[in-house]
Amino acid sequence: MAKTLFDKVWDSHVVKKIEKGPDVLFIDRHMVHEVTSPVAFLGLRNRDIKVLFPEKTFATADHNTPTRNQHLPVKDYLSSKQLKALEENAKYHGISYWGLGHEKNGIVHVIGPEHGITLPGATIVCGDSHTSTHGAFGAIAFGIGTSEVEMVLSTQCVMQPKPKKMRININGQLNEAVTPKDVALFLISKLSTSGATGYFVEYSGEVFSSMTMEGRMTVCNLSIEMGARGGMIAPDDKTFNYIRGREFSPKNENWDIAMEYWKTLKSDDDAVFDKEFTFDGSTIEPMITYGTNPGMGISINSGIPSSNQHEGNKETFLKSLEYMDYSEGDKILGKKIDFVFLGSCTNGRIEDFRAFTNIVKGRKKAPNVTAWLVPGSHKVEKAIKDEGLLTILTESGFELREPGCSACLAMNDDKIPPGKYAVSTSNRNFEGRQGPGSRTLLASPIVAAAAAITGKVTDPRYL
């Protein structure tokens, strides 16, 4: 029977099928961080068992770490306790741990691909919903809860019913200044934040095949924001070239064996999806959000919809505008902003810093804007310096911070103050996500760069 890419990877990982129940799915790679793991490790201790396959689990510290003075002890007592717990747990169970200050440290979903942990055809999980990022390599990757983290630590499996399958095709060429982030925000605005709930998405078409690996990661990262379990893209030469030679990727004859398998990883021509959407890439504009969920996105040149135009609950919609202090029909262009956040597992890779720098080069940061530029990993940080981007950024009035999740979820000190507006390249604009009372406008690195220069929402094409 014809199979989709998703079927091929899923089916080959099923240890056992439970009738009228979930599948027992074997997990190849497990990423662990300090926030969602302590209770899981505690569970193992209570059952008096050890991690079954420690070599398949990789731990890093990223969620609540400071982005300044990482060489000093972490000041926040609770954060430092979580970090210490992870370090001890990793040591006790023999798991590799790339803690604060380690050269391989960074956001889980940035370091996995960087070191060849993320591979095509693998099943990858982590206690963080944006695990979907790794799907860019043709892996099945999804976020899990802490009970499941405990399951994977103790048995290397999760139990889940097989999701339905959706394919999203985007053909044509993207316009100038339209980035992978805009493609994703466009899709979420079309499908809504629950449009893909219950599905696993495969992205296909010209737009994705001509995208860089970094771009594909951005798109897959945001799959979860339309409710999908995850998203994936069939691996191609770009994928293989990216992986080749990285620390944990297969070497020599193992590489050849892996390649044989990887080349089979695409949906059969006659494979059937439960749902399919097709869009024309040339209709997508630079996007920005105006509300409190990622589905509330519009093209940067249009107005905020009125509650009548909005599908869904009117009260919820108006509550959201009230939170943002925006009115129906307002133009989003020209809205004043206070903060810019470049970073996160959505847009914290080197390509994002290149795009941002390209816009601010030869210009100056607006004096009323506070900008937090946070690389996704030390590797990204090093590239920023090596490529000379830091010099340009400094000349334009920006400073670079140390890697971590930072203002994406504001568990550390990087909190947007109440009532302030931030143009953020991260993934969620929920009420208070970036700090209590903070107001978030999600956008691409270049829209963020334009806003950092002018101090207001600006179309980068007319800067």
Next chain:
Amino acid sequence: MAYEKFNILESTAVPLPIENIDTDQIIPARFLKAIERKGFGENLFRDWRYDSNNNPKKDFVLNNNKYSGKILIGGKNFGSGSSREHAAWAIYDYGFRCVVSSFFADIFKNNCLNIGVLPVQISPKFLELILERIYKDPLTLIIVDLRKQLIKIQGSEYYENFEINNYKKNNMLNGYDDIDYLLNLKESIKNFSKKTPL
């Protein structure tokens, strides 16, 4: 982690019919710093429940003593956002055993089932009806019968059936968790691992 068995729940309910309630509202990230699974109920809906001086906000339903009970009635697309199980823990720890909505986000639903909170998905129409009854009379009892997969408004002819997979249903009825099940499969998992190339 073991949890209370779930069989028949008969309780008043708390109405919170907002759409797209996300995990950051259920429990803001800054309260995720614990290394044990305790005390999350205090911070359930923290920013809706308390103002910046930690005073209860009068207009929020959890601060309205007209409404109480073990059932939370949410709006469509409940639990979207992060995979943090802390959201489900906060709901459980506060005292809810069941969340009713016309639509749930995937990971959240799964997390609930793993820790003993029953997510009950019903039609938008029935959801409206339940809300209407509760607003009219906050003492209205809702009956959730897991064995029969049925939710009913006490003292009325209104009920609906809900879906849950058999395996999870059994787990909840017995208070079992997946790890007990998986640990029994350990040998076949080990054998399976030898076949996987990665």
